[in-house]
Amino acid sequence: MLSVLLVEDDRDLADTLIQYLELEDIRCDYASNGVAGLELMTQHHYDTLLLDLNLPRMDGLTVCQRLRASGDDTPILMLTARDQISDKLLGFDAGTDDYLVKPFEMQELVVRVRALAKRRSGQVRVLSCGDLKMDLTTKTLTRQGQSIKLSPTGWTLLETLLRASPSVVSRQQLEQALWGDELPDSNSLKVHLFNLRKAIDMPFDSPLLHTIARQGFAIKVSEGQDTE
Structure with a gap:
């Protein structure tokens, strides 16, 4: 069974994602802010990290940068409402492996999670x-x-x-x-x-x-x- 961490401050969206992922046999832990998400990443192993860009306490780009700087090679799928190419480039520069723009189809999320979980990230520094x-x-x-x-x-x-x-x-x-x-x-x-x-x-x-x-x-x- 795959294990993922979702870091997302929109609780309604988070509940929907968690329920859908569990129906797909993907166990999902949850954090509502960047600091809590970073702490969970240091305490547990996850197959994929689902990371919102706009987060309280610590934004998604900073979380991503800190994980990569520490040598963490967990694949990261960044979730964001920003669809500009400049925003995506910032995400990839920070160390994300893939990008999914909100709103997205749940089925596409699952496909990307399963694909990322098959490998370790090449973005680790x-x-x-x-x-x-x-x-x-x-x-x-x-x-x-x-x-x-x-x-x-x-x-x-x-x-x-x-x-x-x-x-x-x-x-x-x-x-x-x-x-x-x-x-x-x-x-x-x-x-x-x-x-x-x-x-x-x-x-x-x-x-x-x-x-x-x-x-x-x-x-x-x-x-x-x-x-x-």
């Missing part, structure tokens, strides 16, 4: 695993507060792994992310993985880059490993 943090805005990488430098290829490789973390990424997926259809010689990925491991793991006590036999590679915290 901070990727992390344990004490490793990659800031996509400032293009900085740190572990235990220490700055780490990577080549452009190493950066793309790590970003691909972090976006999937803790899931496994196959060799083919990594090669596609790095070189598309123009594959280099067979040892190139091995060399880049060695250099990445040397940069993010060797100076530290616990490894984050793992080779998963016959499956691929994963960035993850080992069981029992301290996350900070």
